[in-house]
Amino acid sequence: MAVRMCPHCKTEISASISAARSNDIECPKCEARLEVASGSRTISTLCGLAAGTIAWRLSRGSSSDLGGVLPTLYAFLAFGIVSPLVLMFTANLRNAPAIPVSIPAQAGVHDAHGAAGHGSDHH
Numbered sequence: 001m002a003v004r005m006c007p008h009c010k011t012e013i014s015a016s017i018s019a020a021r022s023n024d025i026e027c028p029k030c031e032a033r034l035e036v037a038s039g040s041r042t043i044s045t046l047c048g049l050a051a052g053t054i055a056w057r058l059s060r061g062s063s064s065d066l067g068g069v070l071p072t073l074y075a076f077l078a079f080g081i082v083s084p085l086v087l088m089f090t091a092n093l094r095n096a097p098a099i100p101v102s103i104p105a106q107a108g109v110h111d112a113h114g115a116a117g118h119g120s121d122h123h
């Protein structure tokens with residue numbers, strides 16, 4: 001089974017965190033921004049849909065009185081339960097795309113006064 005780990009410091013990230021906040025996870029140790037790889041989200045959604053469909057068919061075959069309502073409810077519940085579960089077990093973490101504004105320096109710091117300074121003043 002896939003273990004959710006921070007790709008930076010190999011810290012294990014608990015399944016509940018990755019399921020609850022799959023779009024924006026922070027590594028508890030090194031505070032790297034992580035996200036669940038989109039592939040696992042697709043898988044979990046598909047499994048949820050499949051479960052919903054199955055639930056819908058099963059409940060539709062059995063009940064006759066509340067025919068229209070219950071199957072939809074069951075399908076909805078099945079999707080809501082299965083999808084996050086699958087996500088918890090399949091999720092792979094990857095680095096989240098860096099926030100555009102605060103790109104960690106490394107570029108820029110050294111050049112800070114190379115470009116602007118040293119203006120040759122005319123006489």
Ligand SMILES: [Zn+2]
Pocket residue numbers: 006007008009010011027028029030031032
């Ligand atoms: Zn980390």
